[in-house]
Amino acid sequence: xxxxxxxxxxxxxxxxxxxxxxxxxxxxxxxxxxxxxxxxxxxxxxxxxxxxxxxxxxxxxxxxxxxxxxxxxxxxxxxxxxxxxxxxxxxxxxxxxxxxxxxxxxxxxxxxxxxxxxxxxxxxxxxxxxxxxx
Amino acid sequence: xxxxxxxxxxxxxxxxxxxxxxxxxxxxxxxxxxxxxxxxxxxxxxxxxxxxxxxxxxxxxxxxxxxxxxxxxxxxxxxxxxxxxxxxxxxxxxxxxxxxxxxxxxxxxxxxxxxxxxxxxxxxxxxxxxxxxx
Numbered sequence: 001x002x003x004x005x006x007x008x009x010x011x012x013x014x015x016x017x018x019x020x021x022x023x024x025x026x027x028x029x030x031x032x033x034x035x036x037x038x039x040x041x042x043x044x045x046x047x048x049x050x051x052x053x054x055x056x057x058x059x060x061x062x063x064x065x066x067x068x069x070x071x072x073x074x075x076x077x078x079x080x081x082x083x084x085x086x087x088x089x090x091x092x093x094x095x096x097x098x099x100x101x102x103x104x105x106x107x108x109x110x111x112x113x114x115x116x117x118x119x120x121x122x123x124x125x126x127x128x129x130x131x132x133x134x
Numbered sequence: 135x136x137x138x139x140x141x142x143x144x145x146x147x148x149x150x151x152x153x154x155x156x157x158x159x160x161x162x163x164x165x166x167x168x169x170x171x172x173x174x175x176x177x178x179x180x181x182x183x184x185x186x187x188x189x190x191x192x193x194x195x196x197x198x199x200x201x202x203x204x205x206x207x208x209x210x211x212x213x214x215x216x217x218x219x220x221x222x223x224x225x226x227x228x229x230x231x232x233x234x235x236x237x238x239x240x241x242x243x244x245x246x247x248x249x250x251x252x253x254x255x256x257x258x259x260x261x262x263x264x265x266x267x268x
Contacts, residue, residue, distance in 0.1 A: 005259070007145075047220045051221060087146075087185060087262070088184030095262070
């Protein structure tokens with residue numbers, strides 16, 4: 001792999017949430033995160049066919065505030081935790097700051113999906129949706 | 135979200151597999167896929183600290199043969215299946231062709247991880263690794 005290779009992502013939508021800052025966001029959705037709106041760009045409406053209320057889906061986000069040259073962190077920002085490689089953590093600081101959020105679809109209004117719980121902050125770009133496989 | 139926004143990914147490694155073509159690859163790792171080598175670029179060696187043999191991890195790949203303007207498919211390429219939005223499937227054809235592969239770490243040799251089973255074909259770029267959360 002040539003180290004200068006780059007791939008280009010385009011957002012397919014965005015998160016609208018009452019969470020406004022990374023500092024106050026829960027570390028994981030299961031830790032008291034709110035529900036939110038996932039606004040899919042109408043250009044991608046056809047790609048939603050088959051998603052229904054009650055589905056469990058994976059939301060992939062671009063963690064736009066992630067710091068990309070960080071390779072090790074102390075998990076949960078706890079100084080008592082040992083330095084750990086970011087590939088062994090879910091830190092938003094990582095070479096490619098992709099977030100992975102398992103959520104339930106709570107409602108559908110056109111190309112807007114009510115989802116939750118999700119710890120992503122308001123304005124986080126969404127790059128893909130996938131079904132949970134059993 | 136401005137529709138002209140783009141994010142840039144860089145590969146952090148690649149897959150070395152006996153699977154050479156998408157046509158012959160299983161649809162999911164659990165469907166008879168082989169083990170493979172995940173070769174992490176030595177530049178990212180520090181980000182592996184804490185990954186151990188036996189760990190279950192998620193490998194995120196760039197499905198470089200995915201077709202990006204496809205919004206609906208017939209799942210499993212079966213003409214008897216109804217047209218379904220790609221966000222409700224795991225099709226490699228999707229606007230941002232990111233693959234998500236749950237694997238077990240079978241061995242570690244420097245920055246090379248033996249992983250499996252995985253349906254990604256030889257030469258597939260890897261963009262992120264994450265621990266499976268319980």
